[in-house]
Amino acid sequence: MPTISDPTRLLAALPTLRLLTEAQARITLVSHLELASLLAGEAKVSFANASSCVSAEAATARDRLGPGEIVVLENTRLHPGETVNEPAFAAALAHGADLYVGDAFGAAHRAHGSTVGAAAAARHAVAGLCMEDELAALLPLVDKPPKPFTAILGGAKVSSKLPLIRALLPRVDTLIVGGGMAYTLLAAQGVPVGNSLVERELLADAASLVDDAAAAGVSLVLPCDAAIAESISAATVGDVVDLAPGAGIPDGAMGLDIGPASLDLFAAALKGSQAVLWNGPMGLFESPPFATGTAGLARLLADLRSDDPSVVTVVGGGDSVAAVAEQNLTSAFSHVSTGGGATLELLQGIELPGVAVLSK
Ligand code: AMP
Numbered sequence: 359m360p361t362i363s364d365p366t367r368l369l370a371a372l373p374t375l376r377l378l379t380e381a382q383a384r385i386t387l388v389s390h391l392e393l394a395s396l397l398a399g400e401a402k403v404s405f406a407n408a409s410s411c412v413s414a415e416a417a418t419a420r421d422r423l424g425p426g427e428i429v430v431l432e433n434t435r436l437h438p439g440e441t442v443n444e445p446a447f448a449a450a451l452a453h454g455a456d457l458y459v460g461d462a463f464g465a466a467h468r469a470h471g472s473t474v475g476a477a478a479a480a481r482h483a484v485a486g487l488c489m490e491d492e493l494a495a496l497l498p499l500v501d502k503p504p505k506p507f508t509a510i511l512g513g514a515k516v517s518s519k520l521p522l523i524r525a526l527l528p529r530v531d532t533l534i535v536g537g538g539m540a541y542t543l544l545a546a547q548g549v550p551v552g553n554s555l556v557e558r559e560l561l562a563d564a565a566s567l568v569d570d571a572a573a574a575g576v577s578l579v580l581p582c583d584a585a586i587a588e589s590i591s592a593a594t595v596g597d598v599v600d601l602a603p604g605a606g607i608p609d610g611a612m613g614l615d616i617g618p619a620s621l622d623l624f625a626a627a628l629k630g631s632q633a634v635l636w637n638g639p640m641g642l643f644e645s646p647p648f649a650t651g652t653a654g655l656a657r658l659l660a661d662l663r664s665d666d667p668s669v670v671t672v673v674g675g676g677d678s679v680a681a682v683a684e685q686n687l688t689s690a691f692s693h694v695s696t697g698g699g700a701t702l703e704l705l706q707g708i709e710l711p712g713v714a715v716l717s718k
Contacts, residue, residue, distance in 0.1 A: 374486035382425035412450035448475025461486025466712030467700040473712035495693035504632035512537030513638030525706040536640035550606030554613040583617030615641030616651035633670040660690035674701035
């Protein structure tokens with residue numbers, strides 16, 4: 359059984375479950391994860407065995423449900439029919455349900471048995487409260503973001519975020535890039551980056567991205583200093599260095615976090631923004647000496663909204679969400695997305711199959 363390191367997604371499903379139990383629905387909860395501890399005391403809950411989510415025993419347990427009772431089918435992803443959206447598996451999951459309630463936004467970018475097949479097999483399919491919340495917060499950032507709109511991207515690899523960056527360029531006024539991915543952009547501009555994460559095969563793409571941002575009138579803001587160390591296992595910050603063509607990171611050292619001047623630079627760039635989207639950590643945030651930049655950014659965004667509550671601040675992606683939660687700043691954001699890949703795809707303007715199936 360996987361352990362639950364961050365219960366955000368599970369807690370997000372509770373309002374819909376409460377609504378359905380109060381409405382005396384007979385509920386089958388289909389989950390990728392273990393929910394027992396969270397549901398204890400909520401309602402009469404029974405669990406079908408992981409390997410038997412579409413077995414005769416599971417079907418019997420569902421037929422015996424009383425009003426307001428819940429049967430949990432766990433770990434559907436272990437079933438071979440799940441990822442290939444096998445029709446017989448999907449139909450067995452639906453089990454003649456009157457209503458499919460799609461609330462797993464974080465899985466909605468996958469056309470699986472539990473996200474799409476069962477929805478199509480049920481009589482009606484609607485969005486749950488968490489799903490509704492996600493769409494209400496994220497879709498305006500695609501369709502008509504409040505302006506000025508700033509996106510802040512971080513994380514290890516520029517390759518995984520390139521499609522998002524490209525999709526954001528026509529919509530944002532300012533694009534701030536931090537984290538490991540910034541080093542590919544800095545290296546493309548001739549800044550020495552030592553042994554920092556650089557995707558060499560993307561240097562040309564990175565250079566054209568810088569040009570495209572300028573052509574689109576987007577202000578691209580990169581870190582101007584870095585906390586460096588010899589390796590990712592370093593126990594302390596070795597030094598803080600300027601990032602500029604004449605300066606930069608010496609050979610043998612890695613940039614593992616943004617420095618204090620970068621945070622000031624980002625704060626200045628964020629001033630006046632009416633909407634801010636943040637995805638991805640500013641450094642190796644799992645290691646305490648290199649968590650300062652990510653934590654500082656979380657506080658910066660919390661302050662931005664406390665100074666002006668009309669500012670929309672949206673954070674998505676497991677790492678940045680965890681960093682916000684760690685500092686108890688979740689409620690200081692307009693929206694904390696439960697999705698990782700789903701959030702990124704939606705923000706790229708891609709229609710999510712697990713959402714499309716609900717609009718019937
Ligand atoms: P991603 O999955 O691409 O969003 O990347 C998240 C990971 O990037 C986290 O595990 C971070 O620790 C890591 N990361 C962020 N910045 C750096 C950096 N400067 N050097 C190495 N790893 C980083």
